Amino acid sequence: MTGPHTVAETERAVKSRLGALHIDFDSMAAVSNIFRAANSIRNHFERTALAPQNLTWTAFVVLWVVWIWEPIETRDLALEAGISKATLTGVLNTLEGRGWVLRERAEQDRRLMNVTMTTSGRRLMRKLFPALNTQERVVAANLSSAEKKSLASLLRTVMSSVP
Amino acid sequence: MTGPHTVAETERAVKSRLGALHIDFDSMAAVSNIFRAANSIRNHFERTALAPQNLTWTAFVVLWVVWIWEPIETRDLALEAGISKATLTGVLNTLEGRGWVLRERAEQDRRLMNVTMTTSGRRLMRKLFPALNTQERVVAANLSSAEKKSLASLLRTVMSSVP
DNA sequence: AAACGTTCATTCGGATCCGAACGATGGAAC
DNA sequence: GTTCCATCGTTCGGATCCGAATGAACGTTT
Structure with missing residues (x-):
């Protein structure tokens, strides 16, 4: 392609x-x-930005969502990251194994699982997120500010058309 | 996300x-x-369109590229489909196992592998491609013709900025 | 022709990726 | 309180997905 x-x-x-x-x-x-x-x-x-930490894009997105919205339940995390619950289980195993996030069963409803960030995870994201944004600027460098907004808007229209 | x-x-x-x-x-x-x-x-x-044939998007793209450009060498096929050669090997195993494509070693250069379509594969694509295009129309339904062209163009600009 | 570095596709290891099936928990009905 | 159904995260099976290593084949140089 x-x-x-x-x-x-x-x-x-x-x-x-x-x-x-x-x-x-x-x-x-x-x-x-x-x-x-x-x-x-x-x-x-x-x-570029993810190679030093040996992170995939999906793992980074999950990490990012936890960073922004913690504590967050697994079901919401999967939805927000755009992956299935089955995939999320594997990704969380990886991220928890590296000590960046934590899984805790919810007190009220023992079916739910709350995901939070560790100190190490927060330290990583504080470095990683600006590095990613730098690369986002690179790939969008030949677009004007108006064109970036237009591109984002057109894509939102497409997404709203997906049944 | x-x-x-x-x-x-x-x-x-x-x-x-x-x-x-x-x-x-x-x-x-x-x-x-x-x-x-x-x-x-x-x-x-x-x-939707791919479920009846139990095809993934990647497998369909590979099939599509072969359909359009056959005979095609493996290295070009991977480049055109936007996947690594390692991934392509696995996908071709799947597609060849289902009898839709054929692998043949090149005569002149025995390192190369030529991929061609079977009759069954061509019959599949003649049905599948219009079905996919129908879905492409669905997701682009809320864009005007000019907006579709604009979206494609903005994305081409982005791609040209990726190092 | 022997040695060399290059270029292929494949294999390997490890991480995603998903649908379907599974066990556990919760809540409502009776 | 027990039955029933919905919902949760996980497991399972199978297909991708990639970087690195591998081995075969090539072209060039000696």
């Missing part, structure tokens, strides 16, 4: 496979570019 | 953790929305 072929080349190739019938190339380009950009940025973040 | 908190709430929470120093919230919102949207759309596609 990040290959050397242009949009026009791809469009021509698709038409030779299907004819031109019923394919919306504008929607296709918009959506596929979302995936391309996400992949590309994610790889960049993991190679 | 797809949680109930608004941008303003998140911004306020971040500031309470760090102070306002040196954080570019416009870049943060733009980039984080790329990830949110990609996650959301990917899950939607896997639950």
Whole structure:
């Protein structure tokens, strides 16, 4: 998806496979570019800001959500991080094993699990978050302030259209 | 990341953790929305158009690239699909096991591997690609034609800024 | 032709990733 | 208080996902 072929080349190739019938190339380009950009940025973040701590993007996002909203229940944490509860269990095992977060069973409702940050975790995030934001500035460097707002807004519109 | 908190709430929470120093919230919102949207759309596609064939998004992308550009060498296929060669090996095992693609060692250079489509694979794509495009139209339904082009263009700018 | 560094795809280890199934807990109905 | 159903986090199985190491094949240099 990040290959050397242009949009026009791809469009021509698709038409030779299907004819031109019923394919919306504008929607296709918009959506596929979302995936391309996400992949590309994610790889960049993991190679730069996250590599020193051997963190994946997902692990960082979970850490970030805990940092912002602690104490937070597991179900909300999964929703906020955009991953399934099953995935979160594995990620929390990793993060708890490294001593950055803590799991505690809730007093009132023994089914729930509260996740909090350790001192070590807070120290890590205070360094890591500005480093990530620096990289966010890098990948958005060729956008004006208005374009950044426009991009964020267009993506919110897309998200609101996902059933 | 797809949680109930608004941008303003998140911004306020971040500031309470760090102070306002040196954080570019416009870049943060733009980039984080790329990830949110990609996650959301990917899950939607896997639950709708791809579920009947038990295909993941990545497997579909690989299949799509082969369909468009066959015969294609493994190294180019990985680049085009936006995944590592190591990942591609696993995905190709899956796709070849289901009889949709074929791996053949190149005649001239015995290190290379050429990937081609089977008849069964072509039949699958002729059905699957329009189904995917239907879903792409759904998630882009609230964007005008100009907005779709603008979104694609802004994302291309972002990608060109990734080192 | 022997030695060299390079370029392939694959393998390996470890971390995600998800849907489905599972056990535990809670709460409401009777 | 027991039955029933909803909800929680975890486990399980299977598919990705990547960096690093591996081994085969190549081209070039001696």
